[in-house]
Amino acid sequence: MSTPVVAVTGATGRLGGRVARRLSAAGVAQRLVVRDAARAPDLPGASVAVAEYGDGPAGRAALSGVGTLFMVSASESPDRAAEHRTFVDSAVAAGVERIVYISFYGASPDATFAHARLHWETEEYLRSTGLATVMLRDNLYLDFLPALMGEDGVIRGPAGDGRLSAVAQDDIADAAAAVLSDPARHDGKVYDLTGPEELTMTEVAAILTAHLGRQVRYVDETLEQAYASRAHYGAPQWEVDAWVSTYTAVAAGEMAGVSPDVADLAGHPATTLAELLARG
Template identity: 45%
Template structure:
């Protein structure tokens, strides 16, 4: 740990080869803070003079425990979607506890609950509960669906399709969620044992989203309303397991059910500015 000369808590960041984690790592480095960057494949991680890169996995192994030693506050970016994600999370949290990590900052999901319509939201609810069960200090970041997700689907396919009906989603910019996570790591004592809801500045229907995209780009994008059966059928062109189809379709049924609506001011509380709008994220 002699490479880490932080004043105060030692920062650990998982997911540094992914979109969210890499942006957090960049912000922390730009703020002059040293950190431990954790990755399954360290060779893919961007090298910073201020960071020590360590190999880890989402499992309770000796290697993972060793990689987490000396870290006080840890950004835990949720593991890749898979049927065993909750077990992976629990194993990793057990390792963090054994290593002496004190504070977990976890990227959860807006409205996480055991009976949420969006199937993957249930994984987050179980993970949140386990973080608290183990007695960590925590900051839960409940990100809504990303604006970037809907934007990129439309840009790639010329349309968004699904059974969202006229439901609305307060979709958030990924950069905002990363900026919040970085701010928490830099000022952890201000945000201990709190859950933050991270949303965009407006509730948008799928029709609203494609209109904003059309107006901003000059291209014509459409929203195609599907029923549930049509939604499963249209997604069969992408080979996947049943749980993945359930997740894809329930993205839209969760919006239809009103579970992804609502505006939070938590991004403004943390960052001191309004969240990025979809219009400004294209």
Template identity: 50%
Template sequence: MIGVTGATGNIGGRAARLLADAGHPVRLLVRDASRAPDLPGAEVAGGCDYADAKALAEAFAGLSTVFLVSAKEAANRVEQHKNAVDAAREAGVRHLVYLSFLSAAPDATFTFARDHHATEQYIKSSGLDFTFLRPSLYLEALAAFPIDGVIKGPAGQGRCAFVAQDDVAAVAAAILPQADVHRGRRYDVTGPEALSMERAARLLGVVYLDETLEDAYASRDVYGAPAWEVEGWVTSYQAIATGEMSVVSRTVERATGRPATSLAKWLAQR
């Protein structure tokens, strides 16, 4: 039995559907059971909040492998992840496949990537078997960047191999049923080409404006978001500028047997 957290979300939901359609037994681990997708042969466990380790442990009971989709960005995100890891260990789960992030490191430029590194380290110390999937920034996120036809950010001339969420879910669905084969592995999951923001903007039919760091923070002040969130927004562009997001892997092709989806192809399919 494979558990999938975040099964009402983009990655978890798509991975769960692929697993169920392929005939694998799946338990959908969700906050609100009424929102769980209707999948063939799937079980549903509601009340799964990363802040509630006890409820998670009950939902994880009987599972051998769990796809741990990272929590939504929050100031206490790492603590939420630790709760989920503790719950998995208490419930007897053997293997966690964790949805991390490309170039996760303690000194990563992108501040949210530091959270993923901290979570990876906690999973490693837990005694559980693990596999880390490290996707690049999503094509879907890129498409949401433009405001009034302009993408603004301090990405400079750096490049990023944006990846489609469908591709990330497909990789997860390919790995989860044979998680033991991937024990201790870390996979970068990227698109097929690293694009500059200027090139990506042109493909989207918008304009890219390279901001200074000072201007980037100033232009985002209007949203009234907390400082940690604004820093995450800005440093995602900075990570492109430093080259940390320029990685291009063949993970999608190797796991699924088909090439990763390019931005041009993704736009043509919309």
């Protein structure tokens, strides 16, 4: 096999794994950069390299000979921004030409959602390297919406009547695979990956009710109530802040808006919540 031109991170996860399988099916040679080789998927046309984002030397070795890097963000942690910078530096040192980065919808320095601010920092760092970049800014995962519901059938959070255009992971993967199959054509582009509809949390609850055949409802919390209802998890403050800011970003209108980019890139309409649920 010739030297892989595409490196895929996160291949042991839900999104990176979907992208890797699509590239393999399309005959694209790839290098799967993972933390644990034993968990890497066994795919035709794929080799495996081991590296963590925060390990510069391992990153440089894993990315040697790679032309395009598909970079899924690191696991949520207080050190995530620093790990991103280290891995990007590794890519530069290894001679990578282009990074296709999974960012977040509405990424900006003053975004309400905490992680959207972090993604903006990473975007800016990527731009500072001089490498070619493609930013794929996905909205919240449509697949995750059922998990917002508690065991009592209640979605709780300070989202008010705000709307979100959540996007299916399969749609993100289809769009990313299309970009990675002909990456140079997309250099410098920023794509907004959304679903085809804007839903309030009340509407999400109604769709879940119809699918599950039992009552699901949304309770709009105050900020104080939101922090109190999540206190029993014992999560660190930065993580609770991120959870709560997911809802306040919806309330602020920062998760709303429908983009045509999924359909344009993937070649099919984006998936609705009802369609995703019907698939099982």
